[in-house]
Structure formats: C-alpha cells, structure tokens
Amino acid sequence: MLYYFAPTVTVNNSDPSSGKAILQVSNLVAGYQRVLPIVVDVSLEVIQGEILTLLGPNGAGKSTLIKGICGLIEVISGEILFQGENISELETYEIIERRVAYVPQTENVFAKLTVLHNLDLGAILNTQAYAERLEKVFELFPDLSRFRDTTAGKLSGGQRQMLALGRALMADPVLLLIDEPSAGLSPVLRNQVFQHVVQIRDSGVTVVMVEQNARAALSVSDRGAILANGRLRLVKNARELLEDPEVAEIYFGAGSMARAS
Amino acid sequence: MIQYFIDGLVSGSIIALGAVGLSIAYNVLRFANFAQGEILAIGAYISMAFIVLMGAGIGSIGPISFGWPLLGSIVFSIAVTSVIVLVVDSVLFRVLRERAASRITFIIAAFGLSLIIRNVITLVAGADQMFLSFYIPRAIPIFGDIKVVPDDIVILVITAICVVSLHSFLSITTMGKKMRAVAENPILAMVNGINVKSVIRWSWVIGASLSAIAGTLHAHVTQLDPEMGFELILPMFAALIVGGVTNVYGAVLGGFLIGLTEAFAVAADLSAYRSAISFLIMIVVLIVRPQGIIGEKERDD
Amino acid sequence: MIDILSFFIFFFIICSFYIISSLGLNIQYGFTGMFNVGIAGFFAVGAYTSAIITGPDYPDTMFGGFELPILLGWICAIVVSGLAGVLVGLVTLRLREDFLAISTFGIAISIQLVALNAESVTRGPNGLYALPKPFSRFLDSAFMSNLCYLIICIVTIVFIYYALERVVKSPWGRVLRSIREDEVAAEALGKNVFLFRLQAFVLGCGIMGLAGAMYANFVRFISPQDFLPIFTIQVYVMLIVGGKGNNLGAIVGAIVIWGLWSASDSLINFIVTPDYQTQAASLRIIIVGMVLVLMLVFRPSGILPEKKHLSS
Numbered sequence: 001m002l003y004y005f006a007p008t009v010t011v012n013n014s015d016p017s018s019g020k021a022i023l024q025v026s027n028l029v030a031g032y033q034r035v036l037p038i039v040v041d042v043s044l045e046v047i048q049g050e051i052l053t054l055l056g057p058n059g060a061g062k063s064t065l066i067k068g069i070c071g072l073i074e075v076i077s078g079e080i081l082f083q084g085e086n087i088s089e090l091e092t093y094e095i096i097e098r099r100v101a102y103v104p105q106t107e108n109v110f111a112k113l114t115v116l117h118n119l120d121l122g123a124i125l126n127t128q129a130y131a132e133r134l135e136k137v138f139e140l141f142p143d144l145s146r147f148r149d150t151t152a153g154k155l156s157g158g159q160r161q162m163l164a165l166g167r168a169l170m171a172d173p174v175l176l177l178i179d180e181p182s183a184g185l186s187p188v189l190r191n192q193v194f195q196h197v198v199q200i201r202d203s204g205v206t207v208v209m210v211e212q213n214a215r216a217a218l219s220v221s222d223r224g225a226i227l228a229n230g231r232l233r234l235v236k237n238a239r240e241l242l243e244d245p246e247v248a249e250i251y252f253g254a255g256s257m258a259r260a261s
Numbered sequence: 262m263i264q265y266f267i268d269g270l271v272s273g274s275i276i277a278l279g280a281v282g283l284s285i286a287y288n289v290l291r292f293a294n295f296a297q298g299e300i301l302a303i304g305a306y307i308s309m310a311f312i313v314l315m316g317a318g319i320g321s322i323g324p325i326s327f328g329w330p331l332l333g334s335i336v337f338s339i340a341v342t343s344v345i346v347l348v349v350d351s352v353l354f355r356v357l358r359e360r361a362a363s364r365i366t367f368i369i370a371a372f373g374l375s376l377i378i379r380n381v382i383t384l385v386a387g388a389d390q391m392f393l394s395f396y397i398p399r400a401i402p403i404f405g406d407i408k409v410v411p412d413d414i415v416i417l418v419i420t421a422i423c424v425v426s427l428h429s430f431l432s433i434t435t436m437g438k439k440m441r442a443v444a445e446n447p448i449l450a451m452v453n454g455i456n457v458k459s460v461i462r463w464s465w466v467i468g469a470s471l472s473a474i475a476g477t478l479h480a481h482v483t484q485l486d487p488e489m490g491f492e493l494i495l496p497m498f499a500a501l502i503v504g505g506v507t508n509v510y511g512a513v514l515g516g517f518l519i520g521l522t523e524a525f526a527v528a529a530d531l532s533a534y535r536s537a538i539s540f541l542i543m544i545v546v547l548i549v550r551p552q553g554i555i556g557e558k559e560r561d562d
Numbered sequence: 563m564i565d566i567l568s569f570f571i572f573f574f575i576i577c578s579f580y581i582i583s584s585l586g587l588n589i590q591y592g593f594t595g596m597f598n599v600g601i602a603g604f605f606a607v608g609a610y611t612s613a614i615i616t617g618p619d620y621p622d623t624m625f626g627g628f629e630l631p632i633l634l635g636w637i638c639a640i641v642v643s644g645l646a647g648v649l650v651g652l653v654t655l656r657l658r659e660d661f662l663a664i665s666t667f668g669i670a671i672s673i674q675l676v677a678l679n680a681e682s683v684t685r686g687p688n689g690l691y692a693l694p695k696p697f698s699r700f701l702d703s704a705f706m707s708n709l710c711y712l713i714i715c716i717v718t719i720v721f722i723y724y725a726l727e728r729v730v731k732s733p734w735g736r737v738l739r740s741i742r743e744d745e746v747a748a749e750a751l752g753k754n755v756f757l758f759r760l761q762a763f764v765l766g767c768g769i770m771g772l773a774g775a776m777y778a779n780f781v782r783f784i785s786p787q788d789f790l791p792i793f794t795i796q797v798y799v800m801l802i803v804g805g806k807g808n809n810l811g812a813i814v815g816a817i818v819i820w821g822l823w824s825a826s827d828s829l830i831n832f833i834v835t836p837d838y839q840t841q842a843a844s845l846r847i848i849i850v851g852m853v854l855v856l857m858l859v860f861r862p863s864g865i866l867p868e869k870k871h872l873s874s
Contacts, residue, residue, distance in 0.1 A: 293661075293663065293664060295663075353859065356859055357858070357859070362858075364659055364660055365595075365597050365659055365663075366858055366862065368660060368663050369798060369802070369858060370854075370855055370858050370859075372795060372854075373795070373799075373852075373854035373855040373858070374851070374855065376792070376847060376850075376851040377852060377855070380844035380847045380851070381844070383840070383841060384841045384844040384845060384848065387840075387841070388844075491791075495667070495668055498664045498668075502661070502664070533675065533679050534675060534679065536668075536671060536672075537672040537676075540668035540671070543665075543668065544653060544654075544665060547654075547661055547665065548653065551657075551661075
C-alpha cells in the first residue's frame with residue numbers, strides 16, 4: 001500500500017476543559033476498496049457535548065471519515081470506540097441502534113413520504129416517548145409542523161435540510177454526524193442551519209459536522225479538524241483556527257476561505 | 262358471459278398474487294425476478310407433495326371442491342417454499358448483492374435459476390401434467406339464471422384476505438414500514454437504523470408465501486405442469502407494469518385486469534393468442550404511460 | 563472413421579448456428595449493453611423467411627413456396643430479421659434494461675405464437691419441410707454435402723468475425739462502448755444514443771436471422787418447437803461463459819457450451835435407460851443452468867474477458 005508520506009502535525013487538543021471523549025478514532029484506514037484507502041491513519045477524539053467541524057479541501061476524506069464511523073464504508077484497519085465500545089466491525093443499523101445518527105449530504109429524506117412519515121421512520125427504532133420527541137422537533141423546526149402532511153420531495157432545500165435533521169433527532173441520538181448541512185443553501189439559510197446545530201448541541205447532543213463553508217461553521221463550533229489527502233493535519237480550538245491566516249492558506253486552498261463567507 | 266367474467270377474476274387473482282411477489286422483488290430487492298413464476302410452481306408442487314403424503318386427497322367442504330386438506334397443504338407449502346427461497350437468496354442473490362452486481366446480472370441469474378427450477382421439477386415429478394383432484398366443480402345457481410362455481414368464490418375470498426392482510430402488514434406493522442422505507446431508499450433506510458438484510462429476508466418470504474398460495478390455487482383450477490411457471494411469468498409482468506411497478510397495489514389491480522383480458526380473449530375465440538394480447542397491452546402501457554395505472558414516475562437509479 | 567468425422571462435422575455445423583447467434587448477441591449485449599431476451603424470435607424470423615422463400619410450394623399454404631435460390635433466401639432472412647429488429651427496437655429500446663428484457667422476452671414468445679398459429683403461412687405446428695440444402699443437387703452423399711455445408715459455415719463465421727472486429731475497433735464501435743458504460747455521458751457528448759443503439763440492435767438481429775436461415779436450410783425442416791426460449795438462454799450462457807464483449811469469446815463460449823451440451827446428451831443416452839430419457843434431458847438443462855449461474859457468481863467476465871481497446 002502506498003501512503004502519501006508527509007509530516008503529520010501532532011494532534012493538539014488545546015481545549016483545557018476537555019470533557020470525556022465520546023468517540024475515539026484510532027489509526028483509521030477506510031475506503032470503498034481495500035486497495036484504495038481514502039482515509040489514511042486518522043486518529044481523532046470527539047469530546048462529549050462539543051461541536052466538532054471537519055474541514056479540508058475537496059476529496060480530503062471528510063465525508064468518508066464520518067461514513068466510516070457509521071459503517072457505510074469499510075474500515076480497512078484501525079479502531080473506532082463509541083462510548084467505550086468498538087463499533088468498527090458493526091453494521092450500520094447496529095451503530096444507529098447505539099444512538100449514533102447520520103445525516104447524509106444528498107438523499108437525506110424519503111422524498112415520496114410525507115414529513116410526518118419521515119419523522120415517524122426516524123423513531124422506528126424506539127417508539128417510546130414518540131410524542132414528546134415529535135414535539136421537540138416541531139419546536140425546533142416550526143416549518144415542519146406546518147408542512148407535516150406535505151410530501152418531502154415538495155419541500156424547499158432549506159426545509160428538506162430541516163427535515164433531514166429532524167428525522168435524525170427523532171431517534172434521540174447521543175452523537176449526530178452531519179455531512180455538509182449547509183450545502184446548496186443561501187447564506188441566510190446557512191446561518192439558520194448552524195443556529196439549529198447549536199440548539200441541537202445545547203439539548204445534549206454531541207455534533208460532528210463536515211463542512212465546506214469553513215468560516216461560518218467554525219464560528220459556531222468548539223473545535224475544528226482539518227483533513228487533507230485523507231490524513232488528519234490539525235485539530236484545534238475553532239477560534240484559534242479562524243484567526244490563523246497560515247492555516248487558511250495551507251489547508252483551505254487558494255481562495256476557498258475567502259469564498260467561504 | 263358471466264362465467265367468463267368470473268373466470269377472468271379467478272385467473273386474475275392468481276396472477277395478482279404472483280405479481281405482488283414480483284412487485285416486492287422489484288421494489289425492495291430492485292430487480293425483475295424472472296424466476297417468480299417458478300416460485301409459484303414450487304408452491305404448487307410442494308402442495309401436491311403434501312397432499313400425496315397425507316393421502317387424504319384435497320377434501321371438500323359442502324359444495325366447494327376442496328377442503329381443509331388443501332388449505333393445510335397451502336400452509337405447508339408456504340413454509341417450505343419460503344425456506345427454499347431464503348436458501349436460494351442466501352446462496353445466489355446475496356452474493357450478487359454484496360458484489361453490487363448490475364441489474365442485468367441479477368436478471369440473467371434469475372433466468373438461469375428459472376431454468377434450473379423448471380427442470381428440477383421435471384426431474385423429480387416428471388414432465389406430465391398432474392391434477393390435484395379429479396373432482397369437477399359444479400356451478401350452483403345463486404339467483405335467477407346466474408350460476409356460479411362455489412370454488413371460484415372461495416378463491417376470490419382467499420385472494421381478498423391475502424390482499425387485506427398485505428395492506429395491514431405494510432401500513433401497520435413495523436416490518437411493513439421498514440419494507441416501504443427500504444423500497445424508497447435503501448441507504449437512507451440503513452442510516453435510519455433499519456436492518457436491511459432482515460427486511461430483504463421478509464420480502465422474499467412474503468413474496469414466496471403469496472406465490473405458494475397462488476401456485477396451489479392455479480394448480481387446483483387448472484393443473485400442475487412443470488411449465489406452469491413459465492406460462493405465468495409473462496402475464497405476471499404484464500400485470501406488474503399495467504398496474505404500476507412502483508406500487509404493490511398496482512400489481513393487484515394489474516393482475517385482475519390481465520386476468521379479465523385473457524378471459525375475454527378466450528371468449529372472443531382468440532385463446533391461442535391470449536398471452537400475446539396481454540403482452541401487447543403491456544408494451545402499449547410501457548410506451549404511453551410507463552408508470553402504469555397507479556404507479557408513480559420512477560427515478561433512474 | 564468416417565462415422566466419427568461425420569459426427570464432428572455435424573457437431574460443428576450446428577455449433578456454427580450458435581456461434582453466429584452469439585456473435586450477433588455480442589454486438590447487442592456485449593458491446594452495447596442491450597439485454598435482448600428475444601434471440602429465439604429473431605432466429606425464428608430468419609429461419610421462416612428463408613424457408614418461405616426457398617421452400618417448395620406446399621398445398622396448404624397461401625403464401626410462400628417461391629423456391630428461389632438459397633443465397634437469396636439467406637439475404638432476405640438477414641433483411642427481414644433486420645426489419646423486425648427495427649420494429650422491435652423502435653418500440654423497446656428507449657426502455658430501461660429490465661423493461662427491455664421483459665419486452666424482448668414477450669416478443670420472442672409472440673413470434674413463436676404467430677409461427678404456431680398463422681397456419682396459412684407457416685403451417686403451424688406441422689412446420690415447413692423439404693427445404694433445399696445448398697449444392698444438394700451436385701453432391702450425392704450426405705457426408706460430402708455436410709462437409710460442404712461446414713465449409714460454408716466456417717467461411718461465414720470467419721467473415722462475420724473479421725467484419726465485427728473491424729466494426730468494434732472503428733469509431734462507431736467506440737461510441738457503442740461508451741454508451742454501454744455511461745449513457746448520460748455519451749448523450750452529453752452529443753451522440754444520438756438511441757440511433758446508435760438501434761443500429762447495433764438491428765445489426766445483431768440481422769446476424770441472428772442469418773443463423774436461423776442457415777439452420778433452416780441445413781436441417782431442412784422447421785417447426786415452432788425449434789425456437790423455444792431455451793435457445794435464447796443457451797446463447798446467453800455461451801456468450802457469458804466465453805466472455806461478453808469479446809468476439810473470440812463468443813466463438814469459444816459457443817463451442818464449449820455446445821460441446822458440454824452434446825457430450826452430456828451422449829453420456830446420458832449411454833447411461834440412462836429409455837424410461838428416464840425425459841428426466842435425463844432435464845438433468846442436462848440443469849447442468850447448463852448451473853454453469854450459467856456459477857459463471858455469473860465466480861467469473862462474470864467469462865473465459866476470455868473483454869479486450870481493453872486502446873481508445874477506451
């Protein structure tokens with residue numbers, strides 16, 4: 001196997017009030033085929049109650065990393081510990097059963113089913129306190145309540161994103177993985193989404209999100225992790241990342257930071 | 262004339278039940294299962310085996326020319342056919358799924374499988390036609406001049422029970438909801454925490470069960486014949502497409518329409534061409550309204 | 563000695579019809595990815611066309627029996643099969659692969675039904691008999707006439723093979739392959755995908771029709787029972803085992819599978835008593851079915867995988 005050899009910057013968990021790690025990724029190698037790993041030797045900790053944003057240029061392996069965590073992509077080697085349990089060999093549905101939720105970037109709602117139906121499905125693993133959770137989701141996303149009987153395919157982009165998040169929340173997750181929540185949305189909607197993410201975190205859910213819009217995402221995150229070429233390059237406090245111009249230069253590519261806002 | 266209509270409904274029910282299995286395979290397993298007809302054949306022959314083993318014939322209840330023994334054989338057949346289907350899936354289709362084989366590969370495999378099954382039946386049971394019983398049902402007058410064969414009514418009732426049960430299953434039970442989710446979007450269903458492998462197994466079993474019932478009824482109404490699966494597959498596909506591929510109830514509707522069409526073809530003395538007529542209707546629907554009567558436009562995936 | 567030679571000549575002649583059909587299917591399925599399940603139908607169209615054109619005037623048919631030269635019969639067979647291909651293609655080629663499969667499957671069954679029922683033309687189940695064989699006037703012995711036929715077959719196969727190899731390497735062939743791999747991309751490049759697919763389809767059908775015609779004038783008697791779906795499946799097994807997308811693979815696959823088929827036939831006739839013949843025949847079909855399924859599972863690319871052409 002050929003690895004791209006470059007000096008890896010050591011992981012720097014510079015948040016002094018680090019709480020417990022809810023997710024521990026160790027030396028993860030993952031990809032669609034054994035001979036072509038996309039994520040290469042990534043080690044990362046996700047702290048309970050934080051918002052961690054994964055950043056990096058296109059093709060860096062950010063989406064692949066979270067897909068690997070929730071079992072959609074084969075783990076070639078390495079370990080993933082969720083709340084102390086090794087989930088790297090588990091099937092996706094088993095991981096979801098352990099209260100990990102994943103919101104894909106595309107095709108993240110059941111387009112032919114109604115909003116209510118979609119949320120219903122989100123709760124399919126655990127129907128206890130269904131009514132309560134539905135209320136909470138409707139509180140967070142009033143639009144969903146208004147459009148509860150509309151077919152998901154007929155919703156606007158922003159509303160669909162809300163539904164996707166809502167569906168994931170119906171399962172009452174402990175860890176929420178989101179793949180590019182702001183993709184394709186206008187700046188106003190984008191900020192709305194990030195505010196929702198904060199509200200979700202405040203209700204007790206740990207969030208890991210992949211984002212291209214680095215500046216906006218980092219402004220609501222606790223920490224940011226930068227991937228490039230499948231390797232983890234830097235993990236730092238979000239504010240420090242925002243203020244570091246060199247980091248922007250090297251890892252976000254020419255002008256992408258400028259375009260991010 | 263009424264008799265033709267009822268004949269059409271009866272053959273329509275059989276086609277409908279078979280087409281539902283086809284529809285489930287198409288929507289959940291995502292391929293056109295050319296071996297579905299053989300599943301009906303397996304169901305019929307297993308029923309026959311049970312009846313022969315039990316030695317009690319197919320019984321009779323009042324004016325109906327079959328009784329509890331036949332119903333018992335259907336239950337037995339459902340169990341055995343389901344097991345066979347699960348084994349075949351595990352050995353063949355699962356392997357193709359894991360390899361993410363193309364749709365065409367699945368269809369070719371189904372063709373090969375149907376060939377194998379048809380000839381295993383011939384090998385085991387011989388190439389001759391067989392009959393479940395030799396009792397010829399008599400028509401009973403119900404009012405005025407109209408006579409009806411009680412068997413036919415019972416068959417229609419059985420079909421109605423099956424369809425209603427299916428509906429309840431899909432809309433009320435958790436597994437039913439999971440099946441619909443997987444039919445819609447398998448990856449999102451997985452992400453939702455649904456065990457797709459389990460859903461696949463259930464789908465095969467439900468399709469096989471309905472097919473076992475349909476096959477046995479068909480054998481009762483006509484006869485057992487190793488080619489019966491092959492004879493039924495085209496009407497079943499026609500039913501699936503005319504009714505609407507994306508919708509399980511489309512298969513039911515299509516089944517009855519095709520059954521009636523073929524009955525009227527017989528009435529119009531075009532019996533030899535009746536498969537061709539169903540097929541023609543299917544082609545017309547494919548060109549003019551590919552989603553069928555109650556289906557929805559499909560995305561290409 | 564002559565007997566063994568006779569047997570092999572006969573074997574290879576019948577094998578030739580399969581080889582030619584496989585080559586035709588290769589254009590449709592191997593190169594363009596079109597899943598035509600109606601091979602038996604087009605083969606039948608070619609056979610009946612040649613039979614009608616070259617056959618004698620039967621007392622009970624209203625049309626046919628023109629007793630024209632065999633070569634003309636074969637050319638007409640290619641044309642008529644090609645036309646049938648145009649008709650079928652116009653109707654079905656826009657459909658997605660599984661619907662294309664269902665449609666072509668139904669069409670083959672319909673063609674067989676027509677052959678069975680249009681008695682004024684095809685004599686229904688009684689079939690068309692006494693069809694002429696090439697050079698039969700000049701050659702007395704069956705052996706010589708078969709040998710002659712074998713030569714005709716080999717020449718035809720060689721011709722078709724080289725023609726198809728050139729076609730496949732040509733720009734037209736490249737477009738076909740690009741359509742097979744990614745139809746959307748091909749459309750985006752401005753290619754009229756439908757037209758290309760139709761051309762490939764018609765070409766394949768014409769070749770299958772030729773195979774049918776050559777079959778008719780060799781066996782000299784055809785009936786609807788000769789054109790059952792088992793033929794379609796046999797050709798598919800041959801192409802898949804041999805290697806789809808590879809013309810040599812089509813030839814090799816046909817020889818291997820026909821060999822397996824004939825060998826198992828002889829073996830079964832040898833071992834099994836006459837009572838069990840039908841069931842033994844089933845065993846033979848089961849074996850071929852298993853070969854297909856096993857091939858799909860373990861080596862889907864076939865014995866001779868598709869050659870990577872420089873341009874693709």
